[in-house]
């Protein structure tokens with residue numbers, strides 16, 4: 001079986017598992033807001049899906065996305081995409097080719113790196129899994145790694161999986177470095193709605209930067225596939241000319257996204273309260289489990305990294321014993337080759353009962369994982 005087929009079988013099996021606890025993909029499993037459900041049901045029942053959506057997205061949604069980021073005054077525009085991943089793929093297509101460099105952190109989000117390599121760019125990952133640097137990128141390290149060949153600086157902010165978030169001063173320092181070499185600074189803002197005080201890069205660098213956003217995590221629309229890239233009009237026009245999605249994104253998903261933005265304040269107050277309580281419960285449980293530790297707390301994403309190395313267990317083994325209990329968590333190697341043997345990641349925008357189950361099982365799962373020497377391949 002090809003590895004693509006094996007990977008697909010793995011996720012197909014997960015999807016077919018009744019009552020699977022999705023604690024691995026930072027998806028949001030809070031029952032949907034009634035207005036969001038209604039908007040999508042109305043869209044389906046009216047059968048408006050027989051028509052294509054406008055190629056850049058419904059104008060009302062494009063405006064609402066820019067307003068939501070607080071960057072309307074910069075003149076930025078949105079291009080609606082099939083998830084944040086398509087927005088990132090489009091940006092890579094626009095800027096990466098042989099002879100260019102794509103500079104990011106380690107850990108980072110791996111798929112844009114794969115897109116950049118496919119386009120012939122050299123990928124440079126600056127290690128940040130290090131308490132000595134506070135698990136974050138510093139301007140000094142970034143400046144040392146960029147040069148005239150650097151066409152993209154890709155910053156996952158808040159970082160998945162670490163959960164660190166950069167402040168205005170840090171973003172402005174990164175922006176100055178990007179400007180000095182003519183690189184596009186991409187801020188992947190997928191998790192910004194879980195952060196205490198995220199700073200949108202476009203507010204500091206209206207030209208020469210792009211933000212990507214997602215409706216998968218805060219609104220819980222992962223399976224609907226909707227996100228956006230937000231940037232200055234000239235870059236949006238350039239991206240529109242390169243896009244494969246010339247027939248637009250899902251009409252139904254866009255209706256859900258618009259309804260979600262209209263109730264965002266109320267919705268996120270609920271989601272954040274649940275997410276914070278789940279993180280606190282896991283943090284407390286880890287503190288009483290020998291050999292485990294949470295390196296970054298609080299996390300500014302809807303997830304927590306749990307270090308497993310001192311417990312003498314492999315992250316894959318812990319993920320596998322939880323999988324046998326119908327609980328999906330992520331092993332570190334999904335995120336990073338270099339640091340992947342140190343940790344697992346657990347997602348927290350989920351029902352409190354799922355997190356209780358995870359916590360109750362934790363000491364027993366650590367013991368079981370210790371006895372599992374060769375866990376199956378994980379994806």
Ligand SMILES: Cc1ncc(COP(=O)(O)O)c(C=O)c1O
Pocket residue numbers: 025026082083084085086109156160188190213214215216222226227
């Ligand atoms: C950092 C990061 N960026 C982008 C995405 C993609 O999100 P979407 O579902 O909108 O494609 C993810 C999903 O896990 C992510 O972790």
